[in-house]
Amino acid sequence: MTRPLSIAVAGLGTVGAGVLTLLRDNAELIAARAGRPIIVTAVAARDRNRDRGVSLEGLRWYEDPVAMAAEARADVVVELIGGSDGPARHAVEAALNAGRPVVTANKALLALHGAALAQKAEAAGVTLAFEAAVAGGIPAIKALREGLAANRIGRVTGILNGTCNYILTCMRDQKREFGDVLAEAQRLGYAEADPSFDIDGVDAAHKLAILAALAFGRPVEFDAVHVEGIRNITALDIALAEELGFRIKLLGIAQQEEAGVAARVHPCMVPASHPIARVDGVFNAVVAEGDFVGRVVLEGRGAGAGPTASAVVADLIDIARERHTPVWGADHAALSAVPALPMASHHGAYYLRLMVLDRPGVIADVTGVLRDHGISLESMIQRGRAPGEAVPVVLTTHGCQEAAMRDALKRIAALEAVLEPPALIRIETL
Numbered sequence: 001m002t003r004p005l006s007i008a009v010a011g012l013g014t015v016g017a018g019v020l021t022l023l024r025d026n027a028e029l030i031a032a033r034a035g036r037p038i039i040v041t042a043v044a045a046r047d048r049n050r051d052r053g054v055s056l057e058g059l060r061w062y063e064d065p066v067a068m069a070a071e072a073r074a075d076v077v078v079e080l081i082g083g084s085d086g087p088a089r090h091a092v093e094a095a096l097n098a099g100r101p102v103v104t105a106n107k108a109l110l111a112l113h114g115a116a117l118a119q120k121a122e123a124a125g126v127t128l129a130f131e132a133a134v135a136g137g138i139p140a141i142k143a144l145r146e147g148l149a150a151n152r153i154g155r156v157t158g159i160l161n162g163t164c165n166y167i168l169t170c171m172r173d174q175k176r177e178f179g180d181v182l183a184e185a186q187r188l189g190y191a192e193a194d195p196s197f198d199i200d201g202v203d204a205a206h207k208l209a210i211l212a213a214l215a216f217g218r219p220v221e222f223d224a225v226h227v228e229g230i231r232n233i234t235a236l237d238i239a240l241a242e243e244l245g246f247r248i249k250l251l252g253i254a255q256q257e258e259a260g261v262a263a264r265v266h267p268c269m270v271p272a273s274h275p276i277a278r279v280d281g282v283f284n285a286v287v288a289e290g291d292f293v294g295r296v297v298l299e300g301r302g303a304g305a306g307p308t309a310s311a312v313v314a315d316l317i318d319i320a321r322e323r324h325t326p327v328w329g330a331d332h333a334a335l336s337a338v339p340a341l342p343m344a345s346h347h348g349a350y351y352l353r354l355m356v357l358d359r360p361g362v363i364a365d366v367t368g369v370l371r372d373h374g375i376s377l378e379s380m381i382q383r384g385r386a387p388g389e390a391v392p393v394v395l396t397t398h399g400c401q402e403a404a405m406r407d408a409l410k411r412i413a414a415l416e417a418v419l420e421p422p423a424l425i426r427i428e429t430l
């Protein structure tokens, strides 16, 4: 057997400790598949004494991950600190500058600085691998970049945030409160250090930006993704969705259209019978549609120590075997400059839930606004009867332009009988 592949690991939290555990528990199998043992020689973290359930004996300890990335005599640097800037970014840059391959799980870093980092890696002729950054343990990067490399991809759709999917599932099945389920997702190691990244859709948008770059062969562009999270989803909307035959999921959708690429993350109503509606809990799903292959569906755990470590170690095995693919699937010079499309040009159907004063003429006022904006109603439900009090009214529309819906919504929200900001959820038939 050739000499071991030595690695230096920066960050020993949920994922870092998971990687050390996996390398220890499956050492023999990994050595066989990698063609040589993969051994940790150095680590950098903040607290040397914390019990991580794995021994750090014999490993060189660094307080400073950047110094470790630059100096440690390791073949590969594994960055598992997190954050788009600060020590994570500096450690990755230091490693690439020193000509060392990098494996990272950091989608924020890739989404915001992936183009520049890829150029650095390309210039140094080393690998920058990030399978763990999108959909945790699902081999989504490998599938899109390598497995489907011969196809023109028309659309990629995904449940890309385990924390949100876990929260939505528990709210629906166990009728639990948002805050209570979020705390549980944090305890289970699913959530980001700042969980607002999860619930406000930012983490899913980081991942969608990465998938869109790979799918459409364009530079990664986080700012081009329209982002909404699940903060405003209520138990009432979840129950009404069920009544209408839908489930609410936070989806990321990136689509190649004639004029460019549209990328959006927001809560969606999806038909309860669609396979993606049944992807629950911490599970993620990635659906890619290619011109020759057709539809490919991948499903698996999107967060947590084990699944994420599985993806990190898969990247290490590739490096040990010297399997190398350009970061974004093609060399920088070969990436295309297709424009990004604004959300205002989106066309689709909508669910609107209003809390209105139960009095004659209110529905006529609301539907009048929709008519004025050329929006056609598909259905309308009023729940209960409470003259002079607030009652929920649900409207679903046929396909219309997002810009028209936004204008109509402003006018509806301003009606005197509309008592709360309207809830709007896009309906996706997929």
Ligand SMILES: NC(=O)C1=CN([C@@H]2O[C@H](COP(=O)(O)OP(=O)(O)OC[C@H]3O[C@@H](n4cnc5c(N)ncnc54)[C@H](O)[C@@H]3O)[C@@H](O)[C@H]2O)C=CC1
Pocket: 010, 011, 012, 013, 014, 015, 016, 044, 045, 046, 047, 063, 064, 065, 080, 081, 082, 083, 087, 105, 106, 107, 108, 132, 133, 136, 189, 190, 191, 192, 193, 302, 303, 304, 305, 308
């Ligand atoms: N937890 C999960 O399920 C998943 C996480 N990821 C990504 O993996 C990365 C790590 O995530 P987690 O392990 O969950 O985070 P975590 O918060 O559990 O661990 C981060 C570790 O980095 C260490 N750290 C922070 N600043 C440091 C510094 N200056 N020097 C040395 N160490 C420092 C912390 O002490 C901690 O041990 C992030 O980029 C995250 O987005 C990706 C997929 C899934």
Ligand SMILES: N[C@@H](CC=O)C(=O)O
Pocket: 133, 135, 136, 160, 161, 162, 163, 164, 190, 191, 192, 198, 203, 302, 303, 304
């Ligand atoms: N916080 C993320 C972790 C994985 O990327 C999630 O919940 O999906």
Ligand code: NA
Pocket: 131, 132, 133, 134, 135, 136, 137, 138, 139, 140, 141, 311
């Ligand atoms: Na993955």
